[in-house]
Amino acid sequence: xxxxxxxxxxxxxxxxxxxxxxxxxxxxxxxxxxxxxxxxxxxxxxxxxxxxxxxxxxxxxxxxxxxxxxxxxxxxxxxxxxxxxxxxxxxxxxxxxxxxxxxxxxxxxxxxxxxxxxxxxxxxxxxxxxxxxxxxxxxxxxxxxxxxxxxxxxxxxxxxxxxxxxxxxxxxxxxxxxxxxxxxxxxxxxxxxxxxxxxxxxxxxxxxxxxxxxxxxxxxxxxxxxxxxxxxxxxxxxxxxxxxxxxxxxxxxxxxxxxxxxxxxxxxxxxxxxxxxxxxxxxxxxxxxxxxxxxxxxxxxxxxxxxxxxxxxxxxxxxxxxxxxxxxxxxxxxxxxxxxxxxxxxxxxxxxxxxxxxxxxxxxxxxxxxxxxxxxxxxxxxxxxxxxxxxxxxxxxxxxxxxxxxxxxxxxxxxxxxxxxxxxxxxxxxxxxxxxxxxxxxxxxxxxxxxxxxxxxxxxxxxxxxxxxxxxxxxxxxxxxxxxxxxxxxxxxxxxxxxxxxxxxxxxxxxxxxxxxxxxxxxxxxxx
Numbered sequence: 360x361x362x363x364x365x366x367x368x369x370x371x372x373x374x375x376x377x378x379x380x381x382x383x384x385x386x387x388x389x390x391x392x393x394x395x396x397x398x399x400x401x402x403x404x405x406x407x408x409x410x411x412x413x414x415x416x417x418x419x420x421x422x423x424x425x426x427x428x429x430x431x432x433x434x435x436x437x438x439x440x441x442x443x444x445x446x447x448x449x450x451x452x453x454x455x456x457x458x459x460x461x462x463x464x465x466x467x468x469x470x471x472x473x474x475x476x477x478x479x480x481x482x483x484x485x486x487x488x489x490x491x492x493x494x495x496x497x498x499x500x501x502x503x504x505x506x507x508x509x510x511x512x513x514x515x516x517x518x519x520x521x522x523x524x525x526x527x528x529x530x531x532x533x534x535x536x537x538x539x540x541x542x543x544x545x546x547x548x549x550x551x552x553x554x555x556x557x558x559x560x561x562x563x564x565x566x567x568x569x570x571x572x573x574x575x576x577x578x579x580x581x582x583x584x585x586x587x588x589x590x591x592x593x594x595x596x597x598x599x600x601x602x603x604x605x606x607x608x609x610x611x612x613x614x615x616x617x618x619x620x621x622x623x624x625x626x627x628x629x630x631x632x633x634x635x636x637x638x639x640x641x642x643x644x645x646x647x648x649x650x651x652x653x654x655x656x657x658x659x660x661x662x663x664x665x666x667x668x669x670x671x672x673x674x675x676x677x678x679x680x681x682x683x684x685x686x687x688x689x690x691x692x693x694x695x696x697x698x699x700x701x702x703x704x705x706x707x708x709x710x711x712x713x714x715x716x717x718x719x720x721x722x723x724x725x726x727x728x729x730x731x732x733x734x735x736x737x738x739x740x741x742x743x744x745x746x747x748x749x750x751x752x753x754x755x756x757x758x759x760x761x762x763x764x765x766x767x768x769x770x771x772x773x774x775x776x777x778x779x780x781x782x783x784x785x786x787x788x789x790x791x792x793x794x795x796x797x798x799x800x801x802x803x804x805x806x807x808x809x810x811x812x813x814x815x816x817x818x819x820x821x822x823x824x825x826x827x828x829x830x831x832x833x834x835x836x837x838x839x840x841x842x843x844x845x846x847x848x849x850x851x852x853x854x855x856x857x858x859x860x861x862x863x864x865x866x867x868x869x870x871x872x873x874x875x876x877x878x879x880x881x882x883x884x885x886x887x
Contacts, residue, residue, distance in 0.1 A: 360503030362510075363420070365791070371458035375424030375653055383420075383497035405493045405498065407478035418504045420465040420744050423494040425454040425479065427603035429487030432456070434711055439466050439759055440476045449477070450748060453713040455561050459492065461711075462750060464705065465744020472863040482697045482708050504743065513851070515545060515791045516876055520881040521849040524842050524861050527886060531846025535863040535887065541835040545854035545875065546788070547572035547795035548830070550812070551764070554578060555803055557598045562802065563796040565817045567606055569830060574611040574763070574809075576801040579626055581642055581652075583659040587622055588626045588638070593649055600653060611763065611797065612692065613655030613792035615643055616681055618666035628668075631715055644683065647688035656761070659685050659695040664710050664718060665699070672730035696722070697733035697763055702749050705737075712749050717755065720843055732758050735786075736765035736800070737809065741779050743786045760786050764799035766810040767822070774808050777821035784829055798826070803822065849880070 362748070366378045385408075425435055432455045437671050440446040449462055450464020457688035470477075477496075479489050488689070499507070524535040549572025556562045566573075575581050576781040578595040585591045616639070620628060630638055660669070660678045684692055700707035701715045723729045753760055765783060767776040787793050800812050800822075819827065835852040842848050854874050863867045868887040875881075 360499065360506060361497065363499070363504075363507040363747070364390050364497075365679065365751050365754070367748070367755055368461040369713070369755050371455050371460050371750055372424075373458055375459045376461075378493040378495040379420075380495050380497040381423050382493075383495045385494060385496055393516035393653075405478055405480050405489045407476055408494070408496075410475045410477065410496075411473060411860070413475050414433060416501060418465065418467050418525065418744050419475070420463075420497045420499070420502070420748065421449055422461065422480075423491045423496070424459040425452050425462050426459050426490045427454045427456050427487050428490070430485055433485065433487065433712075434482045435489060436480050436705065437462055437464055437484050439468075439533065439616060440732040441468065442474065444813065445811075449742075449745060451482075451705045451711045451713070453711065453717075461752075463748040463832050465748050466577070466742060467744060475871065476635045482852055489538075503786075506662075507760040508679075508785055511607065511789045511791055512833075515798070515876070516788070517851055517853050518877055518881055519849060519851050520872075520874055521847050522842075522859060523845075523847050523884040525846060525865065525884060526754045526887050528884075531842075532863050532887065533842055533844050533846055535842045535846070535861050536839070537842060537848045538837065538839045538860040539850065539852075540837040540858050541853060541855050542858055542871075543856040544571055546833070547761075547797075548777065549573045549609070550798040551576040551801040552599065552602075553801040553803060554595045554599070555801070556602065557595070561817055563602065565813065569809055569826065570608070572609040572795060572797060573603060574613050574797050576613075576799075579613060579646065580622065581627070582622055584646070585588070586624060587640070588624075589644055596650070600650070602775070610654050611695075611761075612650065613763070614661040615646060615685060616669065617658065617661040618663050618668050618670075619661070620666065620668050621666055625636075631672060639669065639673070639681070643684050644687065647685065651689050651725060652691055654689075654692055655691040656695050656733075657685055657689065658695050658733060658763070661697050662699065663696070663700075664714060671730075678711075679722060679725050679727065682722055693731040693759070694727065694729055695731040695733040695761065695763075696729065697735060699735040699737055699764075702734045702746055702762075703737060704742075705745060712752050716753070719854060719863065732756070732757060732760045734760065735799075736762045736783065737768070738766070738783055739768045739770065739782045740778060741767075741786070743782055746783070746786045747790060749789075750790045750792055754790075759794035760790075760792050761795040761797065762793065763797050765796060766799040766808065769809045773821045777825045780822050781825045781829070785826070788829070859883070860884050861887050 419622045426629050434453045435452050437450045438446040439449050449466040450462050452460045452462035454460045549570040551574050581797050648870040660681050696719050700710040719729050767779045800807050840848050866887045870885050872883045
């Protein structure tokens with residue numbers, strides 16, 4: 360089947376580039392693109408394409424170069440309308456009048472009708488014209504989509520290694536028995552934890568058997584650490600840190616500030632001017648002096664695309680000040696802009712992919728070292744082609760991408776949550792730009808935020824079965840073999856740490872090695 364094209368562009372260009380896949384099913388089509396123009400308002404014409412042969416269960420990747428006339432810039436949404444049913448979004452782009460912008464998205468139909476309309480529309484109600492060029496629609500069967508995932512996993516998450524067995528004089532030994540076992544993973548895969556894990560041996564055992572990364576659900580948030588002004592308490596966070604340190608778990612810092620007023624301490628909401636500025640200064644200095652170099656990342660100002668409590672009260676540069684102070688206070692930590700609905704959907708005008716990129720680039724231009732991207736990942740029905748397309752555009756920034764709060768809405772039953780979770784995790788783990796995955800599944804007596812992996816007795820729910828299945832699939836199992844006539848044994852393993860045991864006649868040796876990323880075959884020699 361076709362190889363997926365990860366090409367994407369974030370810069371507006373003077374002319375459209377060639378279409379991906381040479382247009383896909385639109386290549387050499389008698390159907391012109393667009394096939395019609397739909398009139399909106401008094402003077403606006405939006406392009407549309409009518410399809411009559413979309414296939415059931417097929418993954419479609421859509422891309423087009425877009426330009427507008429009659430306005431300087433606007434958020435444009437590409438939508439699919441199957442028959443007479445309600446439309447759904449397949450991608451967005453901020454289009455401009457003086458250059459061409461690249462829109463990339465996609466969709467999967469469970470049961471497409473005989474005719475389907477794909478059109479581009481303005482999202483704010485203004486009247487202007489939209490033009491599209493170099494448009495492409497490329498289908499993939501389910502098997503082809505999965506094959507592309509596996510190809511990327513083999514390229515990005517695994518590496519070939521040759522183990523050479525030799526005697527003390529360096530002579531290679533044929534027929535030596537070699538046993539190799541992976542004991543840790545390179546890729547951070549973890550879950551949120553809460554105070555409920557403190558002193559809870561069964562919970563700790565269950566967690567440590569699966570995960571190598573963590574994030575505190577609420578225990579670092581301002582409304583928890585300082586519910587009353589001046590009464591700062593890090594006891595819960597400190598107890599969680601003891602558990603993390605003892606077990607060498609990578610941990611994200613979540614969060615320093617949160618723009619949503621619902622999660623800002625009530626006493627802070629009553630402050631203005633210099634009093635508020637003093638309070639935020641004390642907060643960031645207190646938290647980062649307490650936990651300097653404890654966390655690999657910080658969500659500095661959570662969900663700042665959706666809310667602006669601090670910027671309304673402290674001015675438009677409030678967020679910039681938070682990031683600059685965090686950078687000085689904990690220079691080894693990665694500063695992350697954490698948001699929802701950038702990857703989950705394209706209906707949210709506040710969190711379009713281009714708006715996210717624009718805000719991040721603005722912080723960088725103001726001197727902040729923005730060296731990480733945080734995508735929350737609170738999904739309802741996941742759209743794998745859209746997920747991949749958004750990641751493609753973000754990957755052009757060259758920054759590590761983390762999924763920070765992955766779960767599936769509790770509007771679905773446990774079995775459906777598991778099906779959707781597997782779709783998300785396979786899509787995310789296989790993308791070359793993703794550097795870590797965190798599940799938002801901290802367990803409480805009354806359940807979890809949206810999705811649990813186990814019940815309160817640590818018996819797996821369907822989502823937990825999916826996680827266990829994938830963790831096993833994405834780890835190199837124990838392998839036994841003998842060296843060839845060159846005294847070597849080669850295998851293809853997931854990145855991470857391994858033990859190797861060698862037996863030759865009455866001699867034996869044991870060692871460890873770390874398989875890190877690389878294009879060429881790694882070599883490791885063990886002497887017996």
